[in-house]
Amino acid sequence: MSTVTAREVHLARRPSGMPDPDDFALVDRELGEPGDGEVLVANHHFSVDPYMRGRMNDVPSYVAPFRVGEAMDGRAVGEVVASNSDEVAVGDLVTSNLAWRTHGIVPARQVQKVAAPEGVSPSAYLGVLGAPGLTAWVGLLDKASFRAGDAVFVSGAAGAVGSLVGQLAKLKGASRVVGSAGSADKVRWLTEELGFDAAFNYKDGPVVDQLRAAMPDGLDCYFDNVGADHLEAAIACANDFARVAACGAIAHYNDTDENPTPGPANLFQIVKKRLSIQGFIVTDSLDRMRPFLEEVTPWVAEGRVKFSETVVEGIDRAVEGFRGMLRGENTGKMIIKV
Numbered sequence: 001m002s003t004v005t006a007r008e009v010h011l012a013r014r015p016s017g018m019p020d021p022d023d024f025a026l027v028d029r030e031l032g033e034p035g036d037g038e039v040l041v042a043n044h045h046f047s048v049d050p051y052m053r054g055r056m057n058d059v060p061s062y063v064a065p066f067r068v069g070e071a072m073d074g075r076a077v078g079e080v081v082a083s084n085s086d087e088v089a090v091g092d093l094v095t096s097n098l099a100w101r102t103h104g105i106v107p108a109r110q111v112q113k114v115a116a117p118e119g120v121s122p123s124a125y126l127g128v129l130g131a132p133g134l135t136a137w138v139g140l141l142d143k144a145s146f147r148a149g150d151a152v153f154v155s156g157a158a159g160a161v162g163s164l165v166g167q168l169a170k171l172k173g174a175s176r177v178v179g180s181a182g183s184a185d186k187v188r189w190l191t192e193e194l195g196f197d198a199a200f201n202y203k204d205g206p207v208v209d210q211l212r213a214a215m216p217d218g219l220d221c222y223f224d225n226v227g228a229d230h231l232e233a234a235i236a237c238a239n240d241f242a243r244v245a246a247c248g249a250i251a252h253y254n255d256t257d258e259n260p261t262p263g264p265a266n267l268f269q270i271v272k273k274r275l276s277i278q279g280f281i282v283t284d285s286l287d288r289m290r291p292f293l294e295e296v297t298p299w300v301a302e303g304r305v306k307f308s309e310t311v312v313e314g315i316d317r318a319v320e321g322f323r324g325m326l327r328g329e330n331t332g333k334m335i336i337k338v
Helices: 051-055 122-126 131-143 160-171 184-193 207-214 228-237 268-272 282-302 315-326
Strands: 004-011 024-031 038-047 076-083 093-096 103-107 151-154 176-181 198-201 219-224 238-246 276-279 309-313 333-337
Touching: 004 103, 004 315, 024 103, 024 315, 038 093, 038 122, 076 122, 093 122, 122 333, 131 160, 131 219, 131 238, 131 282, 151 160, 160 176, 160 219, 160 282, 176 184, 176 207, 184 198, 198 207, 207 228, 219 228, 228 238, 228 268, 309 315, 315 333
Parallel strands: 151 176, 151 219, 176 198, 219 238, 238 276, 309 333
Antiparallel strands: 004 024, 038 076, 038 103, 038 333, 076 093
16 A cells, blocks of 8 residues: 555644634645554544633643644544454444544544444534534433423534534423524524524523523523523523533633633522532543434434534635634534545
């Protein structure tokens, strides 16, 4: 096999605030043949996700920071084009951790074969049938302890995770599902396509006022992707003994020491209302992937669960797609098509 030229996106320097294009570099690298037990994968699509912004900072966290001067990583789906493994064959479609590049070599034990249902793109395994989908399922059912009849609020509801949370809640008997999003088009998508009972554009006025109007009887579960004023509003509108699944806080991801986003000012209501708030990281629940896929894959195949992908084409536009995702320009999952 001749060498392959891989194009990779490297972290050139650590961003301050919103990442700038100059914080990244496109680098070409020659790849040889895979070693013993390894495979060479040509990526078709890869994922850009909010958590990646935290990995660009050199601070302790639940996952190691990206290294300056090296390719970044994340979830990708692609085709095996060379194999030195008895377990994975040339032509297999696999998911891997080889994001932010066109090609990569990885141990075969670190890839997972995928067989998408008929009519469903393999890229779904980066979204509705991947880690974002598992995040939604685990967060709602295990962390927020959802029960039929609960009233559910989802912030960032038009994203890859939030859009599935609302649909799962409806399928499992929620009394009311409300979402927040950042545009009128996204609000319409949530209510007209995904079946949310109500949704609002958080840019149209104070979140707490819009949430009270949409949930006059309060909420029992809150799935938090935003933090800040959304979490404060959810606490204000929560019924006694409500449960919060704290998944993310995208309102804070570009904070600096000089310009922090204010957090909730009503935390004592957690005590008064006896609220439960459970932070979680999906990688702690990978043992739940099989039951998640067993339940949700048929719903996706049947069209009972709908999903959307915002696709940015070309490795050279990957940073553009990542920055757009941080600005909320995606509906559903932001995907880079290599």
